[in-house]
Amino acid sequence: MPTCRFCSSVYPRNQFIHGNGPKAQVCVRCGLEKGMVTEDEVPSFYSxxxxxxxxxxxxxxxxxxxxxxxxxxxxxxxxxxxxxxxxxxxxxxxxxxxxxxxxxxxxxxxxxxxxxxxxxxxxxxxxx
Ligand SMILES: [Zn+2]
Incomplete structure (x- = not known):
């Protein structure tokens, strides 16, 4: 399972945002907190x-x-x-x-x- 490069947490692949460059290896929570994605773009996010x-x-x-x-x-x-x-x-x-x-x-x-x-x-x- 991959590791988030911001929070160093290990999640299944569906808990990561999709993309290259700055969006690579970023979990959905960190992606939302850092403004890389909106909540509509990550349906696997646990609110x-x-x-x-x-x-x-x-x-x-x-x-x-x-x-x-x-x-x-x-x-x-x-x-x-x-x-x-x-x-x-x-x-x-x-x-x-x-x-x-x-x-x-x-x-x-x-x-x-x-x-x-x-x-x-x-x-x-x-x-x-
Ligand atoms: Zn993270």
Missing amino acids: RELSNSRFSIIARYWSPVLWLMAVWGAWAVLLLPVKPWGIYTLVLLALATLGLPVYMFLNRVKYLANIARLTPAYQTPPGH
Whole structure:
């Protein structure tokens, strides 16, 4: 993958502006910031709203994993020594841990569809 000569970031080829000379090896963000292209010329640019929407979808999909780890931690610290409730909540946590992969598998198609919906369309320029 190429490297931007301004910000030194490595991106896929579709995240670079098209052109020779000063426009060579410049990512879309640096191209916009330096005024080399307008936002209409770079459809693969991830705007602030688009990246926030994508982050929201990613966070919504992965948040049950973080919640489950936090609850496991709280269980180990708070409920492990408590005699009857430690075992009851252990069973509930084990069920939730076993059910989480199934839940994520069932939601995976919806997640991928939302990510694909929020991925900017990119057409390879002619000659490439
Ligand atoms: Zn750059």
